[in-house]
Amino acid sequence: MDRIKALELSGAEIVVRCLQEEGVECIFGYPGGAVLYIYDALFKQDKVRHVLVRHEQGAAHAADGYARSSGKVGVCLVTSGPGLTNAVTGIATAYLDSIPMVVLVGQVPTKAIGEDAFQEVDTVGITRPCVKHNFLVKDVKDLAVTIKKAFHIAQTGRPGPVLVDIPKDLTAQDCEFLYPDSVSMRSYSPITRGHAGQIKKAAKLLLEAKRPVIYAGGGVILSNASDRLTELVRLLGVPCTNTLMGLGGFPGTDPLSLGMLGMHGTYEANMAMQHCDVLLAVGARFDDRVIGDPEHFAQNRRKIIHVDIDPSSISKRVKVDVPVVGNVDDVLAELLKLAKAEACGNAAALDDWWRQIAEWRARNCLRYDRASSIIKPQYVIEKLYEVTGGDAYVTSDVGQHQMWAAQFYKFDKPRRWINSGGLGTMGFGLPSAMGVQLAHPGATVACVTGESSIQMCIQELSTCKQYRLPIKIINLNNRYMGMVRQWQQFFHGNRYSESYMDALPDFVKLAEGYGHRGLKVERPEDVEPALREVFARKDELVFVDFVTDQTENVYPMVAAGKGITEMIFAEDL
Secondary structure: OOEOOOEEEEHHHHHHHHHHHOOOOEEEEOOOHHHHHHHHHHHOOOOOEEEEOOOHHHHHHHHHHHHHHHOOOEEEEEOOOHHHHHHHHHHHHHHHOOOOEEEEEEEOOHHHOOOOOOOOOOHHHHHHHHOOEEEEOOOHHHHHHHHHHHHHHHHOOOOOEEEEEEEHHHHHOEEEEOOEOOOOEOOEOOOOOOOHHHHHHHHHHHHHOOOEEEEEOHHHHHOOOHHHHHHHHHHHOOOEEEOOOOOOOOOOOOOOEEEEOOOOOOHHHHHHHHHOOEEEEEOOOOOHHHHEOHHHHOOOOOEEEEEEOOHHHOOOOOOOOEEEEOOHHHHHHHHHHHHHHOOOOOHHHHHHHHHHHHHHHOOOOOOOOOOOOOEOHHHHHHHHHHHHOOOOEEEEOOOHHHHHHHHHOOOOOOOOEEOOOOOOOOOOHHHHHHHHHHHOOOOOEEEEEEOOHHHHOOOHHHHHHHOOOOOEEEEEEOOEOHHHHHHHHHHOOOOOOOOEOOOOOOHHHHHHHOOOEEEEEOOHHHHHHHHHHHHHOOOOOEEEEEEEOOOOOOOOEEOOOOEOOOEEOHHHO
């Protein structure tokens, strides 16, 4: 293990030096008793910027948004006990979506561990199910190498959050600072290069297919493989569909794009998935929101190629024919070489396949009433896309607004769509937008949210004020927990139990109370002018409260437990 020159530092200073050695520019946190020595060490330096959030959940979400949009490891720092438990939701959010994060947590002094000390929780036990790995540091001499391991594990293989639990007494102790240039762990050696024989089988199947589909997920974006995927799709001239997490991995405006698939995906994407003869799944995991009922999905036989860096994801829900374990970008590079060397022999069949897809597209499954005198939420997203030129970073909370953003904002670039897919965390939108804005100071950042979700982490408006973050909040306000109400309408006899958000705040005054600008929009004809005014205010956070149609639902929709092609359309009700 190569080491840099040693010097004597306190444990707290070692933590900060480790962050500096890893090139960390920004961390998100909230101080407390168990991490005060670390905060003191942060105060004495100026290389690592600390951003003070207003709740530890916000710290984790902000680090998450920073990581998703930049491709770097996000870092947050919280204290013991409630500091950690407040952050668990954000840690779990990152874990379900495979986001590289390092979570630094204070712990009670070593001798007090296990004695129910003030602000003590079993951090390792609580977080074990929702982290890629966690460490409890027991000796200050192990602190530097443990943090090095945390960064290595977080960003290699299938990424994920790694937690380091640091007892307070260790941060006050001195020892030599020896930071390794690299680490090697015998028990951790992720595969990156796919098996050559399997890749050849995959290429042969793709080139011989008559009805091929490429199904791309978040792994394409996490492995920075969007360019390779785009080149492969265009070379083969085959249809490509993206998951919610994979939007932007292939340009949404490309004619070869079928849009998003799954529960609220397009008719053409779902039908193509079900009726293809060869399916290439890249960095995706066949989860329940994508393919619905696995038995229904398996009714139509097709050859399935599955490329993923995580072997546990392969054949987990759907049996595949050609598994390829490896880094998506590396595997796609090999596939491209083989595809360029061989000519596709099924041009006529591919033409027939595209004619079939054109028939499915003609259904126009995303249409809505454009003549309404009430603001339709889809219209707001369409205008948001136009006004920003499709070039904004868009974060979202979770619910109907999230699905409308995914359907109507056409993402052409990776890392522009920032949302909680696996855990579905309300409250994610605003703090993740803070992380995005801090990662890209001059960029246009829009947070698409709803009146229920935004209140979950509304206190982060204070953080935005302190750090002058000019985020634009697009609140689709239908005075309901929209997706909950939609399910209650479809499956619970229109009994809207506790889904009506009574006693809503005046969001304009609320924004102004935090020192920002607020704007309320109630007529369709005012939507575009309002958005143009808002995005012209480059240096201000503006909260735009769009009063939208209470009855609007997200279509198409596949009910839970149903097959991918058993879709509900607006005209069916």
